[in-house]
Each structure stands twice: as structure tokens, then as C-alpha cells.
Amino acid sequence: MQFNVAQLLKEPTGGTRKYEIDETLDDLDPELVIQEPITGKIKFTKIPQGILMVGKLRTLLEMNCSRCLEPFDLPVTIKLEEQFRPLLDLQTGAVLPQEEDADEATLIDQKNIVDLSEVVRQALLLVLPALPVCREDCLGLCAQCGQNLNEGTCDCPQEIVDPRWEALRTLLDSPEEDSEEES
Template structure:
């Protein structure tokens, strides 16, 4: 993982980073658990967390690196696709990801990586395991493709744009499109 150029990580970003040097020195099967409680970390510019990110993760030493598993909860602020109002959606994500070291903990030599290895799952040169990208991806996967504020959302009026959840507008229920008016009038003419 490349260091951030000239920009110091925020406290929230640091809370999602774990020094796993001691765990990497231990035998396969060693385990460490961590509680996560971060006030609305900024994971993505388009992803607004309205609440804290909290839960537990477990780091298990495996032959090739560290297996991270856990469950996290947060609240995401979204825009309803029907009425365009903002609303908060509780999200629960499960994480199961294998992280591999870039530096051998014993020799200090750079380790060879698989060509298709995701950079987000690499443990950096200082043996820091960073969960931010993995959590960001997991949260995005839990967000519905077409989020709605509630199942009975009435949406917007197609004529005036009034939010129908806040009250009805004065627009006619079934307006006639002017382009079809000629056909409708010819249907009512005798002899057609």
C-alpha cells in the first residue's frame, strides 16, 4: 500500500489499522480479537456514514498471512430513488478476507505476491493491516441498487415534482399527453 502523499491519516482511518507484527511471528492458529468503534469514518466521498462503525473482528494467523473475520454495523445516509429525500439505512457487514504480508517478518526481505493479489489485502512494510478499503467495499455491497426510504414511498409527482409523501398536489390524476391528443379526438369522431 502506498503511503499517503503529504496527508496524515485521520483518527478514524488510524482506528482501522492494526499492527500485526507480533501475530505474524506466532505459529499458525494464533488469534487476536479487536473491538472496533469509530465515529463515522470517511471511507469514500460518495459514501456518507451517518453513525459510528462498530463491531468485532478476529485476526487468525494462517500459513500465508492473516485471515480477518468479523461483523460490523453502521448507518449509511442515502437518497431515495422515488422521492429524492435523504434517509438513514442501518447496514450490517460480514468480513472474511485474507491479508498477506509484503515483508517477511523474520528476514525483512520483500515477499513475492500473486499477480492477481488485491492491494487492499496487503499488509504493508511496517506490518500494518489496513481494513478501510475492505470495509468500504463490504458496505457498498450491502447498499441496495435502488434504495427507497420506506416500502410505501409514493415518490414525486411527474408533473410538478411535489413529494407525494408530504401531501398531494393539485395535478390531474391522469393527464393527457398533448402528442396523443389528435388520436384521442379522432377516436371520438363518427365514421372512424
């Protein structure tokens, strides 16, 4: 996802370029299983400090459901807004001073290339849900036998486990065990 912005950098502030994105980025990040090309629109605008990039991109990410553990495809949309600044002064070719905490992901390199890969990678990681679910009413797995309850019920007794009853049952069970040992 690279764009040469040499011409745009020479334009006065306010100059723009628009691009349609349709790009397959397979090995962007080990945590991201990208299932279809990343598509959308981006716009570059020349600003005094460099290039302002805004965009909206979408794709499908494969995730594992946090309830039933099955893989499913999650549609995601990311909104981007980043300032890219040039590494070199276009007129003199000198290396421009950079702030100490400047992000390498938003640097325009010496060949005047803006690379959106890192910005897109970070944005995708940010939209990943902590507890993804394949569908809102996913029934998950039986806690006892592991049956996927979306695919059918199992024969496990549907016990209502209440900690107070658990404590009582432990008390009731104890004498039985003792008597078994004695016999």
C-alpha cells in the same frame, strides 16, 4: 482502522486476536456518507499464508430515496472475510514474492500493519442498494408537479394514462387544431 499484527505473525497457526471496532471513518469514499461510527467485532487468526480476518460491522449510511429523492439513513451490515498476507518475511525482512493479481488492500505492510479501510470501503459499496427507498410504501413525487406525495396530495388530475387512449386522443385533437387555425 489499522492494527499492528507483528506479534500475531510470530505466533503458530491458529493464534487469534479479537477487537471491538468503534471508529469514525468520514472520508472513506465520496459515494459514502457515513452517519455514525462503524461498530462491530473482528477477529484475526494466524494462518500459514498470513492472517485471516473475519468480522461483522455495521453503520448508518445517508442515501437519497429513489422515489421521493429525500435523504434518509439506511442501516447497513457488512460481513468480512479476507486473507491478509505480509509484504515482508518477518524473519529475514526480505520482500516476499506476491501474485501478479494480488490485491493491495489485503497486504500487511512493512510495519506489520493491517489496514481494513479499503476492505471496509469495498464492502460498503457492495451493499448499497441500486434503488434505495426511504420506506417500503414511499409514495414518491407527483410526475406532474413534483409534490412529495408522502407530505400530502396535490391538485393534479389523477389521469390514468393508457397508451391506447393517448393515441386515440391525438386523433381526436387534430381536427380541433385545424379548425382553430382556419377561424
